[in-house]
Ligand code: BV8
């Protein structure tokens with residue numbers, strides 16, 4: 125159990141007195157739900173790294189392999205539940221005067237925990253998009269047909285996810301920068317800060333005067349520049365911040 129050290133106390137009072145709070149999460153918040161992170165030891169699948177498979181080139185070259193990977197992740201995720209950190213952020217949404225959650229995760233656990241004011245920067249593993257007519261649909265089939273096709277036009281479906289080398293949705297990105305530029309407090313939970321442009325959100329928050337709090341097991345690329353670094357598991361620390 126984490127003792128109520130002065131850093132947690134300061135984080136709590138900063139959040140309680142904030143007019144606007146923006147939260148950025150990464151794979152680390154879902155680690156406590158048993159979801160493998162990207163760059164941890166469990167970040168491999170059949171000794172591929174995410175960066176090798178989550179690309180349009182990989183999908184072009186071998187759509188079956190890429191769908192096998194996503195199918196494996198969907199099967200793994202189908203049994204996972206939100207943890208206390210996800211639920212705490214959903215509660216914070218209801219309390220803070222002005223709140224926005226930005227997640228890099230595609231696992232859908234924030235929505236499952238009740239978060240609504242949320243931007244999914246990198247898409248949603250439970251949605252598919254047609255490579256031909258671009259229709260986007262919810263799809264929770266587990267397992268998926270190995271090469272799923274569009275019911276409307278028969279085109280090959282792809283995960284509705286932003287791959288490396290692909291641009292993020294303009295509107296989602298604009299909303300996210302707006303949220304970090306207008307908040308008093310930014311809380312960053314469970315991200316290594318290595319993926320761009322998501323990694324630009326923290327510096328932007330700081331430039332606009334936000335008090336930045338980081339929750340992470342380890343030190344990260346952000347640590348030297350944040351106001352408070354709370355080291356520990358997200359499921360233990362995030363509930364203490366409310
Ligand atoms: C783009 C969907 C414009 C896939 C993802 C060189 C320099 C700078 C940038 C680049 C570069 N080379 C290439 C780029 C651009 C590239 C990029 O940033 N690459 C990185 C690897 C250097 N970015 C892009 O391509 C982006 N697009 O730039 O568009 C453009 C357009 C055209 C041409 C060129 C450029 C698109 C990026 C989106 C990629 N898609 N996800 C999928 O999921 O299938 S990113 C992927 O990484 C996930 O979304 C994940 O969320 C995200 C970030 O990783 P983290 O969440 O931080 O996870 P990680 O494992 O790294 O860290 C976990 C952390 O949790 C750790 O710190 C750990 O300590 C902590 N932790 C663990 N357990 C716990 C915990 N903390 C608390 N409690 C615990 N229990």
Ligand code: ZN
Pocket residue numbers: 254255256257258259274275276277278279
């Ligand atoms: Zn179609």
